[in-house]
Amino acid sequence: MTITTTLPLEQRIAADPRNFRVLTGDRPTGPLHLGHYFGTLRNRVELQRRGVEMFVIVADYQVLTDRDVADRLVETVDGLLLDYLAAGLDPEHATVFAHSAVPALNQLLLPFLSLVSVPELQRNPTVKDEIAHSRQSSVSGLMFTYPVHQAADILFCKGNLVPVGQDQMPHVEVTRTVARRFNERYGPVFPVPEGLLSIAPVLAGTDGRKMSKSRGNAIALSATADETARLIRSATTDADRHITYDPERRPGVSGLVHLAALCLDRDPHEVAAEIGDAGAAALKRTVSEAVNEFLAPMRERRAAYAKDRGLVRDVLRRGNARANAIADQTLREVREAMGTVY
Incomplete structure (x- = not known):
């Protein structure tokens, strides 16, 4: 080969x-x-x-x-x-x-x-x-x-x-x-x-650092929709209400934007621009919805195999x-x- x-x-x-x-x-x-x-x-x-x-x-x-x-x-x-x-x-x-x-x-x-x-x-x-x-x-x-x-x-x-x-x-x-x-x-x-x-x-975890089981900042594929939403609500952001995608200067916010963009198959700058001045709460809602929709088919398959x-x-x-x-x-x-x- x-x-x-x-x-x-x-x-x-x-x-x-x-x-x-x-x-x-x-x-x-x-x-x-x-x-x-x-x-x-x-x-x-x-x-x-x-x-x-x-x-x-x-x-x-x-x-x-x-x-x-x-x-x-x-x-x-x-x-x-x-x-x-x-x-x-x-x-x-x-x-x-x-x-x-x-x-x-x-x-x-x-x-x-x-x-x-x-x-x-x-x-x-x-x-x-x-x-x-x-x-x-x-x-x-x-x-x-x-x-x-x-x-x-x-x-x-x-x-x-x-x-x-x-x-x-x-x-x-x-x-x-x-x-x-x-x-x-x-x-x-x-x-x-x-x-x-x-x-x-x-991929950044919920604290802006690399997602890792050992760091406690990871969203498991097997997590329920409620568990996922709770993890995302606890994620680290910053004091700036305007949402932008800037991984160097805003790792927490940008990590969440990037995660939503991957799940939505979109550009992270576009996702950030849509949220704009709506703030961290709106960002976290967007991420929760995107991640849960993305994981839903996997959760369904996992439950079937687990039987x-x-x-x-x-x-x-x-x-x-x-x-x-x-x-x-x-x-x-x-x-x-x-x-x-x-």
């Missing part, structure tokens, strides 16, 4: 989506939110619609550093699967699988770790951000291996396209480095993947079986390349 062309990535995807295989996914640390949706989920659904082959990992092993959620993984994994299905991922066209269920994938971690240095891992900005916002007094060594874990996740299935938010691009760069170094040292086995950013790679947990678990079982077959084959190729077949 190596692609030798100088065309921009979007044009190459449009020209022949069959040239691409996506690996993407999430840690099951709680409900997915609108930042996840506009950052990556929407891209996944669109790529699936175009016919790109899709692998979606439930990264349960990477939750082992989050001690407050590691004891309720069954609940959070089920919730993540429901969020995926509600957002539009189709298990007939997407392989959804659990990290812990694919042993051969995890065996790639050791040779991959030999290809990166400790300083490279320490400098990774995403890892540094995770540590800075951790609620723990210290973090385990597993935290530093996240980028290489993700390299194994992406490369086990020969993934060459990764739809990500801006904060995950450093991980894609580590994966590219691992793929290049492995191929240079042992021979051509892996593609060098590319990251595909969404139109909203970073049949057996079907939801079957999605994961089938995905695990396919991922294992592919991981076993890739590990055989890696061993042959490294000369460790005895």
Whole structure:
């Protein structure tokens, strides 16, 4: 699946989506939110619609550093699967699988770790951000291996396209480095993947900062209409009654305007201009209405899937079986390349 062309990535995807295989996914640390949706989920659904082959990992092993959620993984994994299905991922066209269920994938971690240095891992900005916002007094060594874990996740299935938010691009760069170094040292086995950013790679939460579960400023896809309205009413704005879209100087107001614009599929400057001097209360009403209307179909799908947990678990079982077959084959190729077949 190596692609030798100088065309921009979007044009190459449009020209022949069959040239691409996506690996993407999430840690099951709680409900997915609108930042996840506009950052990556929407891209996944669109790529699936175009016919790109899709692998979606439930990264349960990477939750082992989050001690407050590691004891309720069954609940959070089920919730993540429901969020995926509600957002539009189709298990007939997407392989959804659990990290812990694919042993051969995890065996790639050791040779991959030999290809990166400790300083490279320490400098990774995403890892540094995770540590800075951790609620723990210290973090385990597993935290530093996240980028290489993700390299194994992406490369086990020969993934060459990764739809990500801006904060995950450093991980894609580590994966590219691992793929290049492995191929240079042992021979051509892996593609060098590319990251595909969404139109909203970073979405502001209700406090004007990046939307994040750990910051308590996120609007979950599974939130009810009342919960959503309450969260938006509590959002941070400022003293200026006139509503404008100015992310640098007015992050709180602009984050809300941007959220409404995404849900309405409109330009944020136009949304701000329509509200004008009506003030923060009118802005929040506009955002609540836009978000709730946007989420209504997802809520309906989620409720329908939630009635049949057996079907939801079957999605994961089938995905695990396919991922294992592919991981076993890739590990055989890696061993042959490294000369460790005895």
